[in-house]
Amino acid sequence: MALSTLLPLAALLFSTSSSSSSFNSSSPLLCSQDQSSALLQFKQLFSLWEYASDICDYYGQRSYPKIESWKEGTDCCSWDGVTCDSVRGDVIGLDLSCSRLYGTIPSNTSLFLLPHLQRLNLAFNYFNYSQISSGFGRFAKLRYLNLSRSDFEGQVPLELSHLSQLSSLDLSFVGYLSLDTSVMKRLVQNLTKLRELHLDRVNMSSVSLTSFRNLSSSLASLTLELCALHGSLPDLDIFGLQNLRELNLGTSGLIGEVPSSFSNLKALSSLSLRGNYLNGTIPSSLSNLKELSYLDLQGNYLSGPIPTSLGNLTKVTQIFLDSNYFTGHIPSSLSHLKDLNLIDLSFNNFQVSFGNLTKVTDIKLQYNNFTGQIPSSLSNLKYLNVIDLSYNKFEGSIPVSFGNLTKVTDIMLQYNNFTGQIPSSLSNLKYLNVIDLSCNKFEGSIPVSLGNLTKVTEITLQYNNFTGHIPSSLSNLKDLTFINFSHNNFGGFGGKIPFLTNLTKLSTVDLSYNQLTSQMCEFQPNNSLQYLRLENNRLYGSLPSSISNLVNLIELNIASNDLSGIVEFDTSTNLENLETLDVSNNSRLLGIKSNSNHTFPNLRTLSLSSCKITEFPKFLKSSKYLRYLDLSYNGIPNQIPKWMFEVVENLQFLDLHANLLQGNLPVPPSTMIVFLMSDNRLTGEIPSMFCNASHLEILDISNNSLSGKIPQCLGNFGHSLSVMDLRMNNFHGTIPDTFEKNNSLATIAFN
Structure with a gap:
């Protein structure tokens, strides 16, 4: 679903419509006794379970038990989630979305004794994969019904087609619902006032596409994602819905070509056909959708060039064409799309060119067959936040002009054939958060000025030909969480390893397979570091016992170095999370000294090959989860x-x-x-x-x-x-x- 439509829908889902603000403690009771009793009986069906509504957090909504405010002797019109008619006091709205409800709704529930109900929202609860009761069809005045993401299963009951006043029906992502042709036809026939129909992930594998003919002409939003539909788009015959603004048919098993009749949907602002089996080319007639702001065709079998006419979609902000078989150049006409901020063309066979996509903030071109150098026109995209050119065949060096893209947060150039050095101009990118240059042919040293990029959290440089010292200026990057400099030719630090001591947010450090010649540093208390890989270097001296300060360490690999002495872990500390320990091929190591009963209770992999140890480590007595043990080539x-x-x-x-x-x-x-x-x-x-x-x-x-x-x-x-x-x-x-x-x-x- 397009972001532009998701937000209004979310607001609709979670709006709290309660008339309680109209009344105070001196107000007379408005809610009738029978309706109050019906609600209190309905409340008794459920227990409250925090995890029943945990998905609400994903949508930025707070879940809380609304029914806890429902108390006998108080006006039900003041209860959370309850809306009453301000004149008669009838309950006309019930919003219990994100209420942590756990239980089932039987057909004889008192809920169905609320004859004036117009809005009912039970979304984002857990109804234990029970069936949707036929009783929901009794609400003759109901205009809005939302049961989405509430864990029902079974058949959609025919009785829902009795709700002739419905303008919005949402059964999306309910659980394991299915719907057959006869029920679908009755819904279409009777729900003539529908403006919103959301049936995402309802199994419609037995539904004929012709069942959708004669849908309400008022329909503005239709979403049928993950519905297991079968057939071609023309069979759906929805192209006369002149008020349709949102159409989502993603991942629904559709085949054939994209019909030119889409151009009839003049009001359409969001179109998703992602994840189907559509082939052929993009029809140029799509350019007639002047209101379109969101276009998603990703994950199909579409081919050919992008039509030049797409440059006429002047309101479009996001285009997803990734994971298809498109070829040719990116048309320069896309530069007319002044509001375009995200375009994803990855996993295709395009030839590179960028035109003047001056408002684009994200450009994703990974997994194409781009060759040659990065076009200079890229540096004209002043609003870029994300540059992803990974998994192509680019060569040459990073343009110095990259330093002019001052709003960039992520640069991903991995898996290409780039050469040369990292330009010092990248230090101008004050908002840079992630830089990935791995699996190329870069050389030279890391510019000291990269230490000025204080917002960087991830630096990935593995599998290149970098040399020289790793600059101590990287110690300035206080937000750094991830470093991978493995498989290069770095020579050292000019002293002990510096940034392991003061970068307290680091979770992963991989400096393996280099030529690092240094002693190990003392380790300060650190709750963040989980993965430390230093194998295949020239590190010497002893491993300090302060390694035990890395209390959340999951993997420690210091194999194939020149470490000596006894590896001594602080006997007062249990590395309870350590799963992998590899100190093999350090021929001058003499063993491991530790708290023999509790040191590594979660150890899965231990390698002490070629370490001159002369006994089985006693800490193995506490390693009941061990799967891999290598003690070869010892005495x-x-x-x-x-x-x-x-x-x-x-x-x-x-x-x-x-x-x-x-x-x-x-x-x-x-x-x-x-x-x-x-x-x-x-x-x-x-x-x-x-x-x-x-x-x-x-x-x-x-x-x-x-x-x-x-x-x-x-x-x-x-x-x-x-x-x-x-x-x-x-x-x-x-x-x-x-x-x-x-x-x-x-x-x-x-x-």
């Missing part, structure tokens, strides 16, 4: 402790190869998928219980001193096992014949 001697598989009962990946383990081959838990025990000193036979690990896909127990026969049951793993290596052991006997049946092994080695 761990003796047997695997008995508590290991008792605690870590959900383990799926275990790599203990290249250690000094002794004793019998352990029995993996039934959840195990990858089991790597090669290059140890294990002895004895393969235990029969081993075959309970029926999900194994990779098994390597080679280069040990195992003996005995290969169990028959190992051959039964053929449906899942793809790699099995039993080499360099002392097995004897024959290969079980079970290996010949239902075998999907890609690699098998016995010798």
Whole structure:
């Protein structure tokens, strides 16, 4: 639905129409006893549940329990949500939208004893997927009925067609409603005063499109999004509705071409045909819709060029043509659209040109096949907020003139072939919030002046050829939440890592796969940082125990550096949210010291490969959610402790190869998928219980001193096992014949 129409509708949905302001404590009771009693009985049907109306927050509306103000002995005309006729005192309006109601509405409810009701709004509550009662058809005077987003299910009752005075019916996004042809025809036949009909996400898969013929000539708004309609647009035959201002047929299974007869809908201001199976070209006759402000054709199979005549839609503010097969140039006639502020042409095959779209604030051109350099005309779009040219084939450098686009908040140039350096002129963009230059061929260093962009929250530069130091001026970016400089050639910081100490809003820092040569800094208390990736650099020294100050850390990866000493976590702190810890391939590390009972209670992945540790970390006793464990290439001697598989009962990946383990081959838990025990000193036979690990896909127990026969049951793993290596052991006997049946092994080695 177009934003321009959504806002008035939202205002209509949530307006509080109560006559209580007309009365004070000395006013006589206006509400009749029978109507007051009917409302109080209706109230008893429901319990109040906060989450029944939680979606109201999304629409910027406050939910609260209106019926709490309904008390016996008080005038019902003063109750929240109740509107009364100011002369007779009859209840004529009931607005309980966003009231946190939880329950069902039976056919014998006292609600249906309010004969004067003209407006009824029960939207945004939770009616527990009950059926819409036929009793709603008793309101002979009802002009407005809204049951949207209120969790009903079943068939739309035929009795709703008795509401001949209705001007607005909203059953949109109700739950799991369906509507058949006979009911649709009766609605069309009897509701001759309708101005608004909203049936979004009502299943109409059995409804014939011809059922919509002869809709009320007063209809101004028709929305049928996600209705599973079948057929072509001409069959809908709504092109004589001269008062229609809003039409939404998005994601409704429509096929065929966009008919030129749309030009008959002279009053149309909002048109959405998104997410259908429409093909062919945009008819030039759409340019006759002089009132059109919102056009959405995205997600179809439309092709050909954009008609030059679209430049005649002088009132249009938003155009969505993304995810089609359009080709050709963006017509210069669009520069006539002085009110156009957003145009989305992404996921097409356009050739680049911008014309003079002087009022455009958002331009989205991602996923086209644009080549060459960014046209200089882009710098003429002085009102631009968002530039998205990602996923194209642009090359060359960022124009220095980008620095003139002083209103820009987001620059997204990722996945192109850009080269050159970041122009220092970008420091003029005082409102810049997001910059993404990832996956290009940029080089050189980061300009120190980027530290002046104090509103920046996200900087993404991964997969480029940047070099030099990461400037300390980035420490000025106090609102920064996300940094990804991975897969470059940054050389260091000229000291310790600076901005990890004072940027307290950072949630993600990824500096992996660079050439950073630095010591780690001390970490100040930080509740925001969740992901810290520093792997594959040249960091040296010890990891300070103040890492425990990052109390909400989810991932810590410092693998493949030159760290030394013992990783020591503050024993008074539990990193309760830590799920991934990787310190592998730091050959001078000597182990991890921690609070052995509670340090990482939510750990899922632990990699300590090539760290010279000599025992199983005792903190694993608290890691009952562990799925991935790699302790390979260490010097761990003796047997695997008995508590290991008792605690870590959900383990799926275990790599203990290249250690000094002794004793019998352990029995993996039934959840195990990858089991790597090669290059140890294990002895004895393969235990029969081993075959309970029926999900194994990779098994390597080679280069040990195992003996005995290969169990028959190992051959039964053929449906899942793809790699099995039993080499360099002392097995004897024959290969079980079970290996010949239902075998999907890609690699098998016995010798």
